Amino acid sequence: MNAIEITQLKKSYGSVPIVKGIDLIVKRGEIFGFLGRNGAGKSTLINMLTGIIQPSSGTYSLLSVEGPNDQVKKRVGVMPDYSTLYGSLTAVEHLKFLSALSGNPATKVRCMEVLQLVGLESHAHKKAAKFSFGMKKKLGIAQAIVHNPELIFLDEPTSGLDAESAIHIHRLISQLQKEGKTIFMTSHNLDEVEKICTTIAIMKEGQIVKVGTMDELRAFYRSTITIKLKHSPIQKANQELLNEWLESFGTDVIMNDSYTTINIDEEKKIAEMIRAFNQCKVDILRVEVEEPTLEDIFLDDSLNERI
């Protein structure tokens, strides 16, 4: 079952294209991370899906209901990227009003429960006008989940939050996923996306350049794996033999007394290397595998050209 299906969704302002034809499927129960630089079109895409703006062309469906559809909104929670709250309402009043608007009015107990989940229970009766930026962000998340939606859009949920609050929100997002909800989030924090998202999409200049799990992105990004072995000293007699074998086995071999570095193309070759070293009576003390981080993938400008 798919939570979101997007086909050739486009948005232009005059002759300037912002979103250039996106095709995307998000399965139910996923934490889908959406990465992109400022102005890449992430928020525009979320705004189109949630009814804030109208697409120029293309189709989409949320929870198997073709959009735009007002009925499905009751099953969706949205934390928009930039919104001020109603300054004259308290946190509890916000949650009561907005949950009632979604057709699932929350009791005071439920409101307090949600405020506790986002770490705002001690400010439940404070007016939003007196809230700090971080507190407003937390209330933004609370209003998105108070009516128990199946699909939740969070536009940069942890930007501007302190480290402790951000961890708190990460746990909450993971908890929501365990409850079977689908979370579609954007973020600038690469570590956060790498840590909590099950699937990641990278958007550049209005287009999705890559979608996949972290492992799939790594595999796509780098065709070779760099292995650094720490080992006991190699006997002179074996050193040449081993070096010759490694040259035929991988590339960029650097060998010295206690370290060997090599680039290989497959993970299973690591085991073969260890066996070869053991046969030469060399003990392997440590194996380090250098993998690309999400940061490496994200900053790789050639990603567009490689697709």
Place this chain on the structure above:
Amino acid sequence: MYVIGKREFFSLFKGIKSIIIVGMLLVTSYYSAKFSNFLASGMELTAKEAENIHTVGLLTLILIFGQLFVMGLSHDSLNRELHERTIRFLVTRTSRTSIIFGKFLGIWLFWFVCLTVSFLLISIFAQKIDVFIFSQTMSLLTYQIALTILLSVLIPKPGFTMFLGIVVGLAFPILGLWVNFTSNVWVSWTKFISPYYYLIREDYTFLVIVLLAGIMLITANLIFKRREC
């Protein structure tokens, strides 16, 4: 729609502006009704006019300042939400039509309650409530509320609708009455879209005012549906 209407209705009762306007409405109703006999004695009135003399103060207030009062309280009912982007919380949860009609319902109920209380005060002296005059007055307020909502959707800046509220509020009764009595053919046709043309008639044509309000609301809804939040 009802949730938005309820919030709009209760939020209208908060604030000093509302207290002043409701106070003016009630004080005018009470004292104009109380002293209506003095007024009647100084003028030559038909039997029908004399019968309804108790409501004259309230009606004058609403005919002249009604648009100003409605715009003073609700000029930013939609554009404030658009400007501050709180509208995003609403459009992601319900239809845009529900938002427009919910806002209208809340404001309309506020004025309905104010007018009902005013007529009840008048009934202390008049010993009756004239449903016809009440309906005519309410139709005028309905028109003014719909116009206020239309302007609030058309003009994105709350600061500008506040200024426009004063201008429209003052010009509306002057121009509205002028187009009814002018012989200038270039402008006299506009009397058909002015509520005053239907109010001065002693029949049920005031229902056309409600129809005009409906057209303005539908227009506001169509514009709002195309608007980006």
